[in-house]
Amino acid sequence: MPDIFLNAPALFDLSGRTALVTGAGSGIGQRIAIGLAQCGADVALVDRRTDGGLSDTASLVAAAGRKSVQVAADVTSADALAEAVAQTEAELGPLTLAVNAAGIANANPCEEMGEDQYQTLMDINLKGVWLSCQAEARAMLAHGKGGSIVNIASMSGVIVNRGLNQVHYNASKAGVIHMSKSMAMEWVGRGIRVNSISPGYTATPMNTRPEMVHQTKEFENQTPMQRMADVNEMVGPAVFLLSDAASYCTGVDLLVDGGFCCW
Numbered sequence: 001m002p003d004i005f006l007n008a009p010a011l012f013d014l015s016g017r018t019a020l021v022t023g024a025g026s027g028i029g030q031r032i033a034i035g036l037a038q039c040g041a042d043v044a045l046v047d048r049r050t051d052g053g054l055s056d057t058a059s060l061v062a063a064a065g066r067k068s069v070q071v072a073a074d075v076t077s078a079d080a081l082a083e084a085v086a087q088t089e090a091e092l093g094p095l096t097l098a099v100n101a102a103g104i105a106n107a108n109p110c111e112e113m114g115e116d117q118y119q120t121l122m123d124i125n126l127k128g129v130w131l132s133c134q135a136e137a138r139a140m141l142a143h144g145k146g147g148s149i150v151n152i153a154s155m156s157g158v159i160v161n162r163g164l165n166q167v168h169y170n171a172s173k174a175g176v177i178h179m180s181k182s183m184a185m186e187w188v189g190r191g192i193r194v195n196s197i198s199p200g201y202t203a204t205p206m207n208t209r210p211e212m213v214h215q216t217k218e219f220e221n222q223t224p225m226q227r228m229a230d231v232n233e234m235v236g237p238a239v240f241l242l243s244d245a246a247s248y249c250t251g252v253d254l255l256v257d258g259g260f261c262c263w
């Protein structure tokens with residue numbers, strides 16, 4: 001006889017949990033951080049500078065009745081991430097939830113791109129996710145309470161965006177998807193789940209960059225839902241994958257793309 005008395009809404013409750021979100025000062029990371037607080041979590045807000053949007057995020061976390069800490073850390077620095085995790089646990093308790101959303105995007109034709117442009121993006125988007133997961137998982141493995149990590153990849157890790165010359169970005173996101181599956185398998189027997197979310201075109205400051213802003217109409221036309229995602233539409237998928245509602249999900253890449261990858 002199955003347990004028909006499962007309290008389904010409670011599966012999404014994050015009360016009493018401590019989360020860390022990178023890229024929490026803007027866009028997708030910011031909205032997810034606020035959403036986690038609304039679901040009951042205290043949240044460490046990590047971004048490379050504290051003079052950006054972090055204080056806005058912190059105000060909205062407080063408005064949701066939850067605690068936060070603001071931490072300036074560059075995701076390319078293992079030491080800075082270790083310090084961010086230590087500060088998080090000292091102020092908010094054992095870390096069991098993490099979202100790695102920090103990232104950059106830019107474009108240049110492949111044959112013209114310099115090594116610096118390639119390497120800087122790879123260091124943030126791919127190595128930065130690895131270092132973030134490593135720092136988070138070290139804490140989760142040490143306290144033994146398990147954990148759930150969500151990395152923000154992109155549909156660009158699955159398809160090639162028509163009209164955008166961004167081989168480095170696309171490769172970095174394909175790397176995030178497969179790296180997430182690889183880490184999921186390394187930690188599958190030790191209570192840590194790792195999944196990724198691959199957003200489609202989403203209205204955030206990232207899409208105000210010069211090579212994108214004139215293409216917004218084209219992005220909408222290419223998307224089966226005929227619109228870009230509102231940034232709030234990334235919150236539900238993140239809460240789902242982090243929460244006990246996804247207790248049997250690990251190594252999943254969840255496309256949140258308005259149907260883009262179907263066509």
Ligand code: NAP
Pocket residue numbers: 022023024025026027028029046047048049052073074075076101102103104105124128152153154155198199200201202203204205206207
């Ligand atoms: P965003 O609004 O620019 O937010 C990214 C945040 O990451 C910014 O606060 C940024 O700080 C921070 N950051 C950048 N480099 C960092 C570093 N080295 N260390 C710490 N923080 C750093 O962009 P978004 O659109 O929300 O993007 C969030 C994630 O979603 C990215 O990984 C992106 O690739 C992915 N994504 C976005 C879309 C989209 O259409 N928007 C689609 C698919 C995937 P600064 O402002 O100081 O640079």
